[in-house]
Amino acid sequence: MAEPNALVASIPETVPFVGPEQLMREHGLRECLRLGANESPFGASPLAVAAMRDELARIWCYGDPQSHELREALARTHGVAMESLLVGSGIDDLMGLIVRAFTAADDAVVTTLGTYPTLEYHVVGYGSRAIAAPYRPDGRVDLDALLDLARKHEAKLLYLANPDNPSGTFATKDDVCRLIDALPAATLLMLDEAYADFIAPHDVGIDLDDRVIRLRTFSKGYGMAGARIGYAMTTPRHISALQKIRLQYGVNRIAQVGALAALRDTAFLQSVIDETARGRSDYEALASRLGIGTIPSSTNFMLFDCGTEERAHRVLAALLRRGVWIRKPGAPPLNRYIRATVGTKAMRVAFADALEAVFVEVAA
Numbered sequence: 226m227a228e229p230n231a232l233v234a235s236i237p238e239t240v241p242f243v244g245p246e247q248l249m250r251e252h253g254l255r256e257c258l259r260l261g262a263n264e265s266p267f268g269a270s271p272l273a274v275a276a277m278r279d280e281l282a283r284i285w286c287y288g289d290p291q292s293h294e295l296r297e298a299l300a301r302t303h304g305v306a307m308e309s310l311l312v313g314s315g316i317d318d319l320m321g322l323i324v325r326a327f328t329a330a331d332d333a334v335v336t337t338l339g340t341y342p343t344l345e346y347h348v349v350g351y352g353s354r355a356i357a358a359p360y361r362p363d364g365r366v367d368l369d370a371l372l373d374l375a376r377k378h379e380a381k382l383l384y385l386a387n388p389d390n391p392s393g394t395f396a397t398k399d400d401v402c403r404l405i406d407a408l409p410a411a412t413l414l415m416l417d418e419a420y421a422d423f424i425a426p427h428d429v430g431i432d433l434d435d436r437v438i439r440l441r442t443f444s445k446g447y448g449m450a451g452a453r454i455g456y457a458m459t460t461p462r463h464i465s466a467l468q469k470i471r472l473q474y475g476v477n478r479i480a481q482v483g484a485l486a487a488l489r490d491t492a493f494l495q496s497v498i499d500e501t502a503r504g505r506s507d508y509e510a511l512a513s514r515l516g517i518g519t520i521p522s523s524t525n526f527m528l529f530d531c532g533t534e535e536r537a538h539r540v541l542a543a544l545l546r547r548g549v550w551i552r553k554p555g556a557p558p559l560n561r562y563i564r565a566t567v568g569t570k571a572m573r574v575a576f577a578d579a580l581e582a583v584f585v586e587v588a589a
Contacts, residue, residue, distance in 0.1 A: 232352050241342045245550045258549045258575055260566040263390070263420075263526045265448035267500060267569065269483065270493040273449065276486035277479045288478035295481050298488050299456060308461040309433055311468065314475050315453045316419055316440045319467075321347045323438060323457075324382065326466045327413055328353040333378035337366050339556025341390045341417065356380070364520045364528070364559055365394045368404050375412045383408065386417040388424065391554040391564050393522030398428050405436050413438065413463075419455075420524040422446030423498055435460050443480075445525060446497055447487045452480035501525045504567030511577045515584050520562070528554070528562040529580070536587060537561050543583040549576060 228234065245259055259266070268274070292312035300307045313319040324347040328334060334348045338357035348355045356378055358370035366389050375383045385404070388395040396404075405414055414437040421429045422445055431439060442455035454476060457467065487494075508527045512519045518530040531537035537553050540563055544551060551565045565576060 233350075236349055239346070241346050248545065248550060252545060254548055256548065257545075258568070258572060258579070260568055260572065260576060261550045261552045261564075262450070263445065263524070263566045264450045265445060265497060265525065266566070266572055267448055267497045269448040269452075270487045270490035272490045272493070273447070273483040273487040277452075277483040280479055280482040284478065286478060287474050288476055288481045290473040292476060292481055295485050295488075296456075298485055302488060303458060305433060305458060306461070309458055309464060311457045311464050311471065312476055312481070313455055313457065313471065314477075314480075315444065316417060316442045316455045317343045318453075318472075318475065319440055319455060319457045320344055320415070320417075321350075322467045322471055323413075323415055324348055324351050324353065325470060328381045332382075333374075333380040334382040334384065335371055335374045335378065335380040335412075336384040337371065337386075337389070339391070339554055339559060340366070340384070341386050341419075344384045344415070344417075353381070360392065360556070360558060362558055364392045364562075365389075366392070366396060368396060368400060372404060372407055376409055379409065380412050382413050382415050384415045384417065386419065387429075388420040388523040390419065390524070391526075391528065391552075392520055392559060393524045393526060393528060394520060395424060395523035398431065401431060405431070405434075408436055412436075416440065420445055422494065423501060423524055433459055435462060438463060443484050443487060446494055446501075447484070448497065449480070449483055449487065452483055453477075454480040454484050500569075501567050504570075504573055507570075507573050507577070508565065508567065511580065515581065517584075520559075526564055526566045528559065528564050530562050532561060534560045537563050539587050540580075540583055543586055544579055547579050547583070549579045551576075 245257055296307045296310045299310050330352040332353040333356050334353050336344055336355055336357050338359050345355045356374050358367050358374055361367045416437055416439045418439055419442045438457055438459040440457055444450035512529055520528045531540050541553050553563045554560055
C-alpha cells in the first residue's frame with residue numbers, strides 16, 4: 226500500500242479554519258450572521274461583478290498564466306516594475322510558495338504566537354520550524370522580540386502581518402523599516418498586508434528590496450474573498466525564484482478579470498473604507514454600552530474584551546446558538562477577546578442586539 230512520505234505522515238491532522246458552513250450543519254442552522262472571517266459584506270465593486278459576469282462565457286479558456294494585464298495595472302497602482310509582481314490564488318497560496326522557496330528542512334521561521342495560522346500550516350507542511358514570540362501585554366505585535374528570535378535562531382523567514390490579524394493593531398512604517406534594517410543578512414521578511422487597504426497608502430509604502438516580500442489581497446477591501454486572488458511585491462530576483470515553483474494556471478480567469486476591474490473602481494474601494502471606519506466607531510460605542518474594552522483596530526474587524534478566556538468561549542457559544550458566527554483568538558493575552566468583522570449597518574445592529582442579550586445571559 227502506498228504511504229505518504231515520513232514528513233507528511235508525522236503531521237497530526239489539523240483544521241486551520243472551521244468554516245461557517247460546517248458550524249451551521251453541526252448546529253442545525255439554515256443561515257447565520259456571518260461576521261467571523263473578515264470578509265467584506267459590502268461585496269465587490271459593481272464594475273468587478275459585471276466584468277466577471279461578462280467573462281463567464283469564456284470560462285472554457287484558461288486564464289493568462291502571466292496575469293499580464295493585471296500585473297500592468299498593479300504596477301501602475303503601486304509604482305513598481307511588472308517584474309516585481311507575482312499574482313497568486315490569494316495570500317495563502319503565496320505564503321506556501323515563499324516557505325517552499327526560502328526554507329529547507331528544520332530551518333527556523335519566526336512568527337507571533339496566535340497570529341494568522343496559515344503561515345504555520347505551510348511551515349509544518351514543508352518541514353521547517355515555527356518559532357513564536359508572544360504578543361505584548363497590550364495585544365500589539367512585539368517587533369523587538371521577533372527580531373531577537375530571528376537573530377538567535379538564524380531564521381530564514383520572519384512573518385509579520387501588518388495590520389495584524391487577530392489583534393487589528395498596526396506597526397508604523399518607521400517601525401517596520403527599522404525592523405527591516407535590523408534583520409540578519411539571511412532573514413527575509415514576509416510582510417502580510419492583507420488589511421493594508423484600510424491604512425493610508427503613504428503609511429504602508431515600504432520600498433522593495435531583497436530583504437522583504439510584501440503580500441496583498443483582493444479579499445478584504447475589494448470584497449472578492451471567494452475569487453481567491455492576491456499578489457506579491459518584491460525584487461525581480463525573488464519573483465524569479467517563486468516563478469520556478471508556482472502553479473502556472475493556478476489563478477482562475479474570472480478572478481483575474483474581476484481584480485482588474487476592481488482596481489479601476491477607486492470610488493467603490495473608498496466607500497468600503499469609509500463605511501468600515503463608521504462600523505468600527507459603532508463597535509466602539511457598543512463596547513462602551515457594555516462596559517468592556519476593545520483594542521484599537523486598523524482593519525475591518527474589532528476585538529471585544531470578555532474579561533476571561535472562559536467567558537469569551539461562553540459568549541462565542543451563546544452567539545452561535547443565536548445564529549451569529551464570529552471567532553476568537555487562541556493565544557494570550559488576546560484569548561479573552563472575541564473578534565467580529567465590521568458588517569453592513571443592518572448587520573452591525575443585529576450583532577449589537579445579539580451581543581447585548583448574550584452579555585446579560587452570560588452575566589446571569
